[in-house]
Amino acid sequence: MPTCIDIDLIRSPMVRSLHSWWLANRGPGGLPDRSKFDPTEHKNILANMMISELEPDPFRVRYRLVGTRVASTTGFDFTGRYLDELLGPQAPEPWIEYYMEIARTGAPLLGTVREPTRYGGDFSYEFGIFPIAKGGNAVAQFMSVEDYFGSTLISASLNPWPPLP
Numbered sequence: 001m002p003t004c005i006d007i008d009l010i011r012s013p014m015v016r017s018l019h020s021w022w023l024a025n026r027g028p029g030g031l032p033d034r035s036k037f038d039p040t041e042h043k044n045i046l047a048n049m050m051i052s053e054l055e056p057d058p059f060r061v062r063y064r065l066v067g068t069r070v071a072s073t074t075g076f077d078f079t080g081r082y083l084d085e086l087l088g089p090q091a092p093e094p095w096i097e098y099y100m101e102i103a104r105t106g107a108p109l110l111g112t113v114r115e116p117t118r119y120g121g122d123f124s125y126e127f128g129i130f131p132i133a134k135g136g137n138a139v140a141q142f143m144s145v146e147d148y149f150g151s152t153l154i155s156a157s158l159n160p161w162p163p164l165p
Helices: 013-024 068-074 083-087 095-105
Strands: 049-056 059-066 109-116 122-132 141-147
Touching (some): 013 141, 059 083, 083 095, 095 109
Antiparallel strands (some): 109 122, 122 141
């Protein structure tokens, strides 16, 4: 997956919007605090957002909120699930390593993902993962947005993630 930190390489207005918010609300420690995010000011991206919690030892990421468009595009709502449970041993992208790097550096990660479809094609979307604090200066949570550019699970011909027990 191509990843970048240069917002000029991202075409998604959703990723750009959350990036602008992140930059404008950074505190003295370099991170914005979760309390600074007002959902009423970001209605256009809420369905595409996720908020996840960092558990540092051992390193785990738990999804606290999964937007409705994310759930419908992936095929299920993974609110309350851990990233490592969702990926399994054959994960094509090193998502855990990406989150570890974001937590270590306190810098956002932007990029494009290409997923194989049921019919041998590719489905692409852009994403942004932004570290945030929660009452301090350390990374405590992540705000993410995924822009599917109007596609859905069916129109993209994606293989749905299997629901977990």
